[in-house]
Amino acid sequence: MTTPSLIEELVAALGADAVRSGDAIDARYQADWSGTAPVLPLALLRPASTEQVAAALRICHTHRVPVVPQGGMTGLAGGAVPQLDGVALSLERMNAIERVDAAAATITVQAGATLQAVQEAALAQGLLFGVDLGARGTCQIGGNLATNAGGNGVVQYGMAREQVLGLEVVLADGTVLPMLRPMLKNNTGYDLKHWFIGSEGTLGIITRAVLVLRPAPRARVSTLVALPDYASAIRLLRRLQARFPGALAAFELMWDDFFSTSLRWSQMASPLSQAYPFQVLAEVTGHVEADLAEALQNTLGEAMEDGSVLDAVVAQSQAQARALWRIREATAEFPTHLAPINFDISLPLDQIDAFAEECVQALTARWPTQRSFRFGHLGDGNLHLTTDARSLAGGISLAEAEHAVEEIVYGLLAQRGGSVSAEHGIGLHKKPYLHVSRTPAELAAMRAIKQALDPLNLLNPGKVFDLHPFATKATP
Amino acid sequence: MTTPSLIEELVAALGADAVRSGDAIDARYQADWSGTAPVLPLALLRPASTEQVAAALRICHTHRVPVVPQGGMTGLAGGAVPQLDGVALSLERMNAIERVDAAAATITVQAGATLQAVQEAALAQGLLFGVDLGARGTCQIGGNLATNAGGNGVVQYGMAREQVLGLEVVLADGTVLPMLRPMLKNNTGYDLKHWFIGSEGTLGIITRAVLVLRPAPRARVSTLVALPDYASAIRLLRRLQARFPGALAAFELMWDDFFSTSLRWSQMASPLSQAYPFQVLAEVTGHVEADLAEALQNTLGEAMEDGSVLDAVVAQSQAQARALWRIREATAEFPTHLAPINFDISLPLDQIDAFAEECVQALTARWPTQRSFRFGHLGDGNLHLTTDARSLAGGISLAEAEHAVEEIVYGLLAQRGGSVSAEHGIGLHKKPYLHVSRTPAELAAMRAIKQALDPLNLLNPGKVFDLHPFATKATP
Numbered sequence: 024m025t026t027p028s029l030i031e032e033l034v035a036a037l038g039a040d041a042v043r044s045g046d047a048i049d050a051r052y053q054a055d056w057s058g059t060a061p062v063l064p065l066a067l068l069r070p071a072s073t074e075q076v077a078a079a080l081r082i083c084h085t086h087r088v089p090v091v092p093q094g095g096m097t098g099l100a101g102g103a104v105p106q107l108d109g110v111a112l113s114l115e116r117m118n119a120i121e122r123v124d125a126a127a128a129t130i131t132v133q134a135g136a137t138l139q140a141v142q143e144a145a146l147a148q149g150l151l152f153g154v155d156l157g158a159r160g161t162c163q164i165g166g167n168l169a170t171n172a173g174g175n176g177v178v179q180y181g182m183a184r185e186q187v188l189g190l191e192v193v194l195a196d197g198t199v200l201p202m203l204r205p206m207l208k209n210n211t212g213y214d215l216k217h218w219f220i221g222s223e224g225t226l227g228i229i230t231r232a233v234l235v236l237r238p239a240p241r242a243r244v245s246t247l248v249a250l251p252d253y254a255s256a257i258r259l260l261r262r263l264q265a266r267f268p269g270a271l272a273a274f275e276l277m278w279d280d281f282f283s284t285s286l287r288w289s290q291m292a293s294p295l296s297q298a299y300p301f302q303v304l305a306e307v308t309g310h311v312e313a314d315l316a317e318a319l320q321n322t323l324g325e326a327m328e329d330g331s332v333l334d335a336v337v338a339q340s341q342a343q344a345r346a347l348w349r350i351r352e353a354t355a356e357f358p359t360h361l362a363p364i365n366f367d368i369s370l371p372l373d374q375i376d377a378f379a380e381e382c383v384q385a386l387t388a389r390w391p392t393q394r395s396f397r398f399g400h401l402g403d404g405n406l407h408l409t410t411d412a413r414s415l416a417g418g419i420s421l422a423e424a425e426h427a428v429e430e431i432v433y434g435l436l437a438q439r440g441g442s443v444s445a446e447h448g449i450g451l452h453k454k455p456y457l458h459v460s461r462t463p464a465e466l467a468a469m470r471a472i473k474q475a476l477d478p479l480n481l482l483n484p485g486k487v488f489d490l491h492p493f494a495t496k497a498t499p
Numbered sequence: 500m501t502t503p504s505l506i507e508e509l510v511a512a513l514g515a516d517a518v519r520s521g522d523a524i525d526a527r528y529q530a531d532w533s534g535t536a537p538v539l540p541l542a543l544l545r546p547a548s549t550e551q552v553a554a555a556l557r558i559c560h561t562h563r564v565p566v567v568p569q570g571g572m573t574g575l576a577g578g579a580v581p582q583l584d585g586v587a588l589s590l591e592r593m594n595a596i597e598r599v600d601a602a603a604a605t606i607t608v609q610a611g612a613t614l615q616a617v618q619e620a621a622l623a624q625g626l627l628f629g630v631d632l633g634a635r636g637t638c639q640i641g642g643n644l645a646t647n648a649g650g651n652g653v654v655q656y657g658m659a660r661e662q663v664l665g666l667e668v669v670l671a672d673g674t675v676l677p678m679l680r681p682m683l684k685n686n687t688g689y690d691l692k693h694w695f696i697g698s699e700g701t702l703g704i705i706t707r708a709v710l711v712l713r714p715a716p717r718a719r720v721s722t723l724v725a726l727p728d729y730a731s732a733i734r735l736l737r738r739l740q741a742r743f744p745g746a747l748a749a750f751e752l753m754w755d756d757f758f759s760t761s762l763r764w765s766q767m768a769s770p771l772s773q774a775y776p777f778q779v780l781a782e783v784t785g786h787v788e789a790d791l792a793e794a795l796q797n798t799l800g801e802a803m804e805d806g807s808v809l810d811a812v813v814a815q816s817q818a819q820a821r822a823l824w825r826i827r828e829a830t831a832e833f834p835t836h837l838a839p840i841n842f843d844i845s846l847p848l849d850q851i852d853a854f855a856e857e858c859v860q861a862l863t864a865r866w867p868t869q870r871s872f873r874f875g876h877l878g879d880g881n882l883h884l885t886t887d888a889r890s891l892a893g894g895i896s897l898a899e900a901e902h903a904v905e906e907i908v909y910g911l912l913a914q915r916g917g918s919v920s921a922e923h924g925i926g927l928h929k930k931p932y933l934h935v936s937r938t939p940a941e942l943a944a945m946r947a948i949k950q951a952l953d954p955l956n957l958l959n960p961g962k963v964f965d966l967h968p969f970a971t972k973a974t975p
Contacts, residue, residue, distance in 0.1 A: 124849070125737075126733050126734075126737065126848065126849055127733075127847060127848045127849060128737065128740075149741075170686065171686050171690070173684050173686075177683070177684065179745075181661070182683075182684065184690075184693075185657070185661060194944070198940050198943075198944075199940065200938070200940050200941055200944060201938055201940070201941075202941065204916060204918070204936075205847045205848075205880075206845040206846065206847065206880050206917075206918055206921070207653070207658075207845070207879045207880050207881075208649050208653065208658065208845045208876075208879050208880060208881050208918070208921035208922050209845055209918040209920075209921065209936070210646065210647050210649075210697055210918075210920045210921065210922055210923065210924050210925070211918050211919060211920050211925060211929075211933055211936040211937055212925060212933055212937055212941070212942070212945050212963050212964060213694070213697065213698050213702075213945045213948060213963075214647070214660075214693070214696075214697050215941055215944055215945070217660075217690070217693035217694070218689070218693070218694065218948070220690075221686055221689065221690050222689050226689075237740075237744065238737070238740050238741035238744055240744060254602075257602050257603075258602075261601075261602065261604065261714070264604075264713075264714050265625075265714035266786065268713065268714050268716060268745060268746065268784065268785075269655075269744060269745020269746060270744065270745060308744065309744075310742060310744075369682040369683070369684045369685055370682065371603060371681045371682065372602065372603045372681075373600070373602055373603060400684075403683045403684050404681075404682050404683050404684060405683075405684050440680060441682075442680070442682055442684070442685040442686075442687050443687060444685075444686045444687050445682070445684035445685065445686065446684050446686055447686065448686050449686070449687060449688060453687075457687055457688055460680075460685070460687040461687055461688055462676070462677055464674050464675065464676050464677070465676055465677075465678065465688070465691060466688070467674075468670070468674075468676060468691055468952065469688050469689045469691070471951040471952060472689060472694070472948060472951055472952070474951065475947040475948055475950065475951035476944065476947060476948070487688050487689075488688060
């Protein structure tokens with residue numbers, strides 16, 4: 024009933040070019056990269072300023088119309104998929120890099136800037152932004168912050184949260200919180216910005232941010248290391264962190280099921296002399312490449328002497344380093360070779376291998392032909408397990424297979440107190456399993472906060488959790 | 500009216516030894532290090548477990564009695580000072596170091612453990628806890644987290660917040676939030692722990708924590724550097740961060756008013772050849788002391804060539820390093836030599852010197868005899884300005900002097916969007932000036948959250964802000 028008036032008011036406030044409806048809404052605003060079914064919203068809003076975002080939210084608030092914020096739509100959890108009875112609000116026109124302050128080592132950006140644009144603006148000043156992930160060219164910084172993105176830089180620089188000095192956020196009723204302060208230290212009441220980072224657009228819409236930059240390392244050296252067992256991988260992690268404090272930039276563990284499959288797909292010979300149970304791809308950063316490579320060789324040499332490392336290759340050029348990284352990046356080819364059922368799990372470090380093994384055994388017990396691949400950001404305690412749905416016997420559909428595998432994996436995870444989402448977020452996809460990783464008391468506290476900041480439940484409603492616990496599945 | 504029954508119920512739940520009242524409450528529970536007038540609470544509770552904390556809060560909740568949580572009482576903002584009509588709850592008996600997990604590089608502690616106990620337990624395993632401050636032997640980790648402590652380690656490791664993996668928190672009604680998960684990555688709904696860190700005990704009582712540890716650096720080298728101007732200090736900061744990424748452990752700027760006074764008090768000759776406008780005390784960490792000292796010498800040599808460094812001394816031994824640090828640590832002697840009015844301010848890095856200069860000029864215009872001392876953690880954007888109340892003419896009381904100086908300093912700070920509390924928190928002392936650093940919209944959001952998590956306003960009420968805006972001074 025309110026739609027015609029709503030659209031008219033939005034057009035009056037934002038301009039006709041910022042409001043689209045029906046067929047004018049391109050497919051890319053209707054779904055994200057998660058495979059969720061596309062949804063056509065009431066309207067797509069493309070505000071060009073914080074004031075327009077605030078105006079749009081005020082109008083939607085008056086009309087009691089839900090608003091789903093959208094970044095680059097690269098999410099893997101369905102968190103930015105629109106809803107039929109609401110508007111989608113894309114930040115894509117707010118894509119300015121407003122200021123790089125090299126002396127202060129900060130960058131001020133609008134939420135719709137792509138991650139890559141932020142990275143490049145920093146690099147132009149010899150500085151580095153600490154978040155990096157495969158979708159860098161498409162994902163937007165606002166989405167990275169709203170989901171507290173992880174990715175490649177976490178072991179060295181922390182999650183997206185740790186790169187944020189200040190935020191500008193618009194609340195459900197259009198109130199602007201102007202928290203764009205560039206100070207590292209600011210203990211003046213609750214540090215509100217942390218409430219919005221990782222809240223997946225359910226508490227406010229991030230419109231601008233002041234981010235920390237770091238000196239760009241002058242040298243990087245990569246190594247591929249073969250290990251006899253999982254405990255040796257943890258020992259190597261600590262050894263490298265002790266020898267290269269603050270300078271371990273990657274520590275990616277590949278079980279042999281992943282490693283040998285990746286080599287087969289790429290028809291590449293192993294850089295190592297034979298097959299091993301575990302491989303780690305590590306990278307350290309430093310000042311002078313030759314010194315760094317020598318220090319790395321020496322450290323690996325010590326580890327070989329005590330038997331905790333079986334073999335190692337240190338890249339002698341950037342071309343060799345890229346070749347090593349291609350082994351790990353075979354994950355991008357999963358959709359080509361498999362019907363992947365992906366997990367993004369974190370666990371206490373000492374439990375990851377036992378858990379991964381348990382999963383493989385339980386899946387094999389159910390489907391003797393199952394094929395799973397294990398790899399992860401071990402430095403961050405993050406396991407990515409992928410099961411090929413096509414390898415599961417019984418002619419079940421992909422959706423059925425996914426559900427059945429999730430039940431097994433998350434059932435085992437619940438027993439160990441692990442996280443169902445290390446870095447991808449909850450969105451719609453993991454909502455049924457949120458209770459695996461959060462107690463009822465925590466979920467009640469989240470709901471209380473949501474109700475305090477968005478009492479009408481208009482911001483990205485139904486994502487992460489349902490406001491009324493009765494609407495949530497009690498058990499998976 | 501409810502007191503007799505309240506005390507009886509508390510004794511029944513916690514045991515007689517955990518409940519004290521009247522004269523049995525030692526003076527140290529009645530005030531903190533801020534100089535706030537002591538207050539005798541209704542009762543002092545000393546629970547020995549999370550269950551007892553929860554039981555105490557349930558009982559106080561039933562009786563509608565306020566609860567003021569207490570750590571080591573070393574705070575400088577009055578945040579843990581009790582109130583007449585409430586109970587004080589000290590965490591001091593919950594002081595166990597529960598577990599150091601060297602492989603995972605984590606430590607699990609109870610809130611009442613002193614910072615020093617946490618540091619020592621980590622060091623015993625070759626690991627380092629990233630928070631350090633002068634009160635380390637007395638302050639408690641729960642208080643460090645509740646106030647998001649800063650201190651000496653911030654430039655290298657970040658604030659207390661960034662050392663936290665998991666927390667256990669008890670809410671006002673006695674609900675326990677068991678968020679003691681040790682994972683670095685865990686994007687499962689709102690990251691609730693961040694809501695409690697830095698909230699100064701107004702949203703929940705922290706009872707246990709899982710903290711990040713780092714490899715303890717094998718080598719540390721300190722240097723005292725003389726600089727021609729403030730811009731050169733920022734250039735040196737960036738130069739050292741670029742050359743020693745992640746390894747700059749301190750970058751303390753001393754204006755000459757502080758530096759020369761410190762030398763005079765200690766009757767120490769300057770390690771530098773003459774007087775300079777600015778001195779920086781910097782420390783870098785690394786692997787081999789000789790290599791580190793050489794790299795530092797070379798880097799300072801480059802800076803001397805371009806004129807941005809005028810003179811420098813690199814400590815050749817730990818004894819020399821300690822002598823350099825004693826210059827900076829003269830702050831501990833302020834109460835001996837001065838009637839100090841202390842500020843804990845942060846500003847965008849490029850504004851600190853201009854602001855500090857402005858303050859000195861405005862104070863001099865009002866009191867030509869005023870003496871102020873400027874120093875700070877420049878790497879963190881944190882300025883500590885101290886004015887000697889005795890240097891202010893006019894025979895005003897210390898309280899009057901403090902108020903008059905605060906009006907001038909915070910008035911100037913407001914124009915620059917600075918923070919009235921970089922690391923000490925708001926508590927009672929800075930409550931009248933919170934609005935300098937936070938907008939009405941932000942304060943309204945804070946109040947909404949306080950009401951959502953503590954609707955009866957029982958947890959540390961009246962600290963940080965008053966729940967009803969009408970009770971807050973509108974302007975300083």
